[in-house]
Each structure stands twice: as structure tokens, then as C-alpha cells.
Amino acid sequence: MSKSPLQMFRIFLMLLGSHGIVSASPILLIENGLLRGAQGVDVQGVMYNVQFEKIPPPVGALPFTTSDGALRASEALAEQVFLGIFDEAPLQTRGCEAQDACYVLTPYFFHDVPDPRWPAIDTVAFINQASPGDADSFWTVTAYPPPQGFSNSTFATWSVAEVEAVPEPGTLLLVVIGACVLVLQRRHSHLRKHVA
Known part of the structure; x- marks a missing residue:
């Protein structure tokens, strides 16, 4: 049984959330x-x-x-x-x-x-x-x-350290993936209506 785009997206989010918080390593100053x-x-x-x-x-x-x-x-x-x-x-x-x-x-x-x-x-x-x-x-x-x-x-x-607020790259990626899933889901439901 194939999974719908929405189910795939939910699985992706669960996997993404299971990796925990990412922290950066210090930058070593070498001269x-x-x-x-x-x-x-x-x-x-x-x-x-x-x-x-x-x-x-x-x-x-x-x-x-x-x-x-x-x-x-x-x-x-x-x-x-x-x-x-x-x-x-x-x-x-x-x-x-x-x-x-x-x-x-x-x-x-x-x-x-x-x-x-x-x-x-x-x-x-x-x-x-x-x-x-x-x-x-x-x-x-x-x-x-x-x-x-x-x-x-x-x-x-x-x-x-003075820390600048930098948007997390993962947030933008999640928004793009979410938009793609919504587009795919609409196409999938639109195709079902025309085939039936």
C-alpha cells in the first residue's frame, strides 16, 4: 500500500524531530x-x-x-x-x-x-x-x-560573545516542503475527481 504525500510528510517531520537540537562548535582562532x-x-x-x-x-x-x-x-x-x-x-x-x-x-x-x-x-x-x-x-x-x-x-x-539572530535554515526548508506537500495533495485529489 502506497503512502499519501501527507503521510510521507508526517513521517519526515517525525524523523526530523527525533534528531534533537543542533549546536555549533566553537571557531578556533589559530595563528x-x-x-x-x-x-x-x-x-x-x-x-x-x-x-x-x-x-x-x-x-x-x-x-x-x-x-x-x-x-x-x-x-x-x-x-x-x-x-x-x-x-x-x-x-x-x-x-x-x-x-x-x-x-x-x-x-x-x-x-x-x-x-x-x-x-x-x-x-x-x-x-x-x-x-x-x-x-x-x-x-x-x-x-x-x-x-x-x-x-x-x-x-x-x-x-x-555578541550573538546575531540568524534564521535557522531548517525553518525555511520545512516551509518549502510543506508547500510542496500541499500542492501534491491538491493535485492528487484533483486527479481522483477527474478519474472517477
Whole structure:
């Protein structure tokens, strides 16, 4: 028994709906073979851009103000950014000069200090290790970076991404398919009336 165009359309919609929500991967920013950051990193439903810098971000430019928020951001780096060739290659991250491991520091609090050249910054460290198969590890650490930065770490400087509203291509496709089904259904019923 052949299916009518309407039945076929219903089956198509059920299959389309069963695939769930589609999410985009971050865009990696690579310069001269070095990972210098990423755009569109999803941290608990909010999109962020991140740059890797040798020196800490300026005071007041911290989108994460708790260790929990910084931990979620560091986990997002591990799950969305440090993949593929960058997963076990610390030297391929801007700011890292150590071959065995790179500490990617997400700052969340600046301490008041007498000498601003030697800040005290609470961070969550994500360790990108060169050893294959090592599990990702995170911990909270207070960093006292010298003006030139550390050789085995880089600061993750985060900013909220400005997201433009872009119409989903699937919506237009569904409208076109729906119109085609309606046209086919009318033709089919019109032909039945003339044949009978």
C-alpha cells in the first residue's frame, strides 16, 4: 500500500524531530600554528569568546566571579576547545612554552595588593598535558604572575560573545516542503475527481 504525500510528510517531520537540537562548535582562532583562542564557547548556555594571553586580563574584566563559574568555563575549554591536535600539545597554545604541560588559568578574583606589578589572582587551572590518555584535571589556585607571565601557563581572557539572530535554515526548508506537500495533495485529489 502506497503512502499519501501527507503521510510521507508526517513521517519526515517525525524523523526530523527525533534528531534533537543542533549546536555549533566553537571557531578556533589559530595563528602561525598556535591556538590563540576560540569564539562561541558555550558555558552553561551562554556563548563566550576566549583569548589566550601571557598576562592576566585587566581588573574588572572578569565575566566569572566565583570559582564555580571559572570551573564551568575551564570544563568548557576541555570539552570544546582543547580537542584534536591541541589536546595533547601544550606548545601549540599561545603563551605556553613548556613541553610537558600547559596550565590554562581562568581568573575569577583579583586580590588587593600593595604592588600592582605583582597581582594575586584566584584562578581555576585546567591542565593540558602532553601525555596521551591523561584525564583532564582542574583545581583552584592563587596565581602571582610576574609581569612577563609564566612559561608553563596562559591566561584565558573571557568575554561574552555578541550573538546575531540568524534564521535557522531548517525553518525555511520545512516551509518549502510543506508547500510542496500541499500542492501534491491538491493535485492528487484533483486527479481522483477527474478519474472517477
